[in-house]
Structures are given as C-alpha cells and as structure tokens.
Amino acid sequence: MDDIETILNTLIYDGKVEMTVIAAKEGTVGSVDGQMKLYRGVNPVIQPTGLVKTPCGLCPVFDDCQEGGEISPSNCVYMTEWLDF
Incomplete structure (x- = not known):
C-alpha cells in the first residue's frame, strides 16, 4: 500500500492528480480512522x-x-x- 501512496503522491506533486479526504463510516472498505482518501485526475485548463x-x-x-x-x-x-x- 505504501508503494501505491508514493506513486499517487508523485502524481499529486506533478499536478496530475488531486486528493480529497472525506468522512467515512467505520468499517467502510478503504477507510482509516473514519476517513477515506479519494483521488481524481486533473486536466489543467x-x-x-x-x-x-x-x-x-x-x-x-x-x-x-x-x-x-x-x-x-x-x-x-x-x-x-x-x-x-
């Protein structure tokens, strides 16, 4: 999982991906401490x-x-x- 986060962080620093942290119910797949990270691609205007x-x-x-x-x-x-x- 750390390798994937490293790649995603690189894409964030390159300006190609955005990360948003949202609240999530306990037990939701992918949530940690009631939070979930969402990623999306960014296309510059x-x-x-x-x-x-x-x-x-x-x-x-x-x-x-x-x-x-x-x-x-x-x-x-x-x-x-x-x-x-």
Missing part, C-alpha cells in the same frame, strides 16, 4: 508558463536535495524536464 512550473517549489524531497547528494538538481528528472521546456 491552460498550461502554466515555465516560471510558474518550477520543480523545486513542488518537490516533496526539496529538503533532502543538495548538489553532490543522492538527490540533487543535476540528477533530478523534474529539473531536466523543466529545463527542456
């Missing part, structure tokens, strides 16, 4: 400009990112994709 879509502003591992580290701007797929824009 217009494509954002390059400056609005900077990857670092939305990055879930921004605090761990540093040049020379395991996570760095030089090996970041989001940064590469953004620079190719």
Whole structure:
C-alpha cells in the first residue's frame, strides 16, 4: 500500500492528480480512522508558463536535495524536464 501512496503522491506533486479526504463510516472498505482518501485526475485548463512550473517549489524531497547528494538538481528528472521546456 505504501508503494501505491508514493506513486499517487508523485502524481499529486506533478499536478496530475488531486486528493480529497472525506468522512467515512467505520468499517467502510478503504477507510482509516473514519476517513477515506479519494483521488481524481486533473486536466489543467491552460498550461502554466515555465516560471510558474518550477520543480523545486513542488518537490516533496526539496529538503533532502543538495548538489553532490543522492538527490540533487543535476540528477533530478523534474529539473531536466523543466529545463527542456
């Protein structure tokens, strides 16, 4: 389940999926502590400009990112994709 949530979180950070948390009855399939997460795909009305879509502003591992580290701007797929824009 953690792997699926990681993928969904990546899609959320990419702006392709939205998550909503709703109240759910105890015993409802998929509910945890009386809450259920719902996900849906997002289709942007217009494509954002390059400056609005900077990857670092939305990055879930921004605090761990540093040049020379395991996570760095030089090996970041989001940064590469953004620079190719």
